[in-house]
Amino acid sequence: PPPNSRSDWIGPPDKHSNLRPVIFYVPPEESPLERRLREARQEAQACNQRFWAQQNRAFRQEKEEFIYSRLKAKGLEIRDDTGKKATLNAEEMADFYKDFLSKNFRKHMQYNRDWYKRNFTITFLMGQVALVRALRWLRWKKKNV
């Protein structure tokens, strides 16, 4: 994002977490309320990034391991004669999906609760900031009229 921009910028999805990173603009005369909002958003972003990057990485890794072990059990190699990677069909993968979901259930519950709380806090702070800014703008208009 250009250095003289006065707004936040959002980027392309991250490779690991699929979330889009946001670069927050810090205005020179940032009020404490606005700072709290920005910090809450940064924290939520970092937390989300951590969680999803780790989840996706674990998923990919465990999927590879599962495919490898199943292929070995069937007596096949990871790569077949043409050099392409051998894959299992959806039915065989179903066991893995079920397993992965149940293993990570508690982690997801915890993340859910966390995410909902953060989401509400951030939105509420946004509301407060918007209200304060609106009042300030009204006061400025009254002064200049």
Next chain:
Amino acid sequence: MSAARRCRPPRAMAGLFVWHLKNTGIRQVPCQFVHLCRAANDRLITFQYFNFLKRMYVTQYNKDLSQRAKPKSDSVASPFRELQQLDQEKKVIHKISPISPVHQPLSETSSRNELREMASAAETEDSVALVRAESKDDRQWKEMKLRLDDLPGILARLSKIKLTALVVSTTSAGFAMAPVPFDLTCFLLASLGTGLASCAANSINQFFEVPFDSNMNRTKNRPLVRGQISPLLAVCFAASCGVPGIALLTLGVNPLTGALGAFNIFLYTCCYTPMKRMSIANTWVGAVVGAIPPVMGWTAATGSLDAGALLLGGILYSWQFPHFNALSWGLREDYSRGGYCMMSVTHPGLCRRVALRHCLALIGLSTAAPVLDVTTWTFPVISLPLNLYISYLAFRFYRDADRSSSRKLFFCSLWHLPMLLLVMFTCKKSFLEKEGKSDLLGGNHGRAVEIGLP
């Protein structure tokens, strides 16, 4: 004259097909429509719009939206997109040109194959072009500033406007089936109120699900995920749609409809959305969410919750299961990675059993319709082949449990519902008949006295 009549609907149908194909690339069954044309020519033309919206509804489902929601059909609707999510309007334009030459021979089975091939060819080129455009767009950093001219498009995507349109069309189906004289203002108020309530519920759903949506292919292009709109604005929009919507229903129609609307919003946003990640029971909740709009349409017309309303709700409830379960079968990987608790992942056997069970229930419910005085006895007879076909596909899905049978069942459910509701409407029992008149409605003769839209 009748020949001319017969020509028009197929062309219109082709338009529908094209649009529909764009969205799902499914195989249409033009033949069925031609049959239907012969069955109820004039009424069919009136219901083009109705049918069209219905299609959008079924197509749009995603449970994740799936939902079903009406508003809420999100649940069913959301997961629905197993192909790439291409919900950009340009696609329609691209699609229509390659497919238009195939208009004429609609009634032949060979045309079906042509249509299919052209559709898939057109779709692959379009999808490639669009994906390229999208990914280039995606890789850039964007300023998070709200542009006013983008706002209508953003709000439309936020409120899942197509899904909302389908929800409204199920509500109008409920309204139309009610055994009372048609009241236009009431109809419009009910539709508008339901539409607003649905927009509100869909917006709140997207507000809750931002990080999950970004990880699933189907939903990663939503406005909140892309940062095109702030969460605060999304919530304000939801409030500004929901409050007037429910108020309109309560004050302009009747309190019962308003209460049902508010309850449905609550069920969708506060029960279904969180439950998606907690337990597989979310599918049942989502099915209820989907069943309520036609009930709302009925109560808007009559003011009371009769057996007919519950029957319509029951039909939609049962329909949700084959639709959603078949859809979710292909999305198991995304659900597992995203942490969604769906039957197809955790209890695959149950998933298929439930789909089959509810297809059979549809047969039972269709038979119950004349018993409850909602339709004439022609309805179970005409709908039997439809219901048997979907039950057969559900049985194949149950037995084979593979991707192809799930796709077949899903695509069948897409046209099964609009067809069923259309047939139901044409077999609707005239309230005059109920008063002892011996005129047979049957649905074949355009009697002005019959219920019906103006």
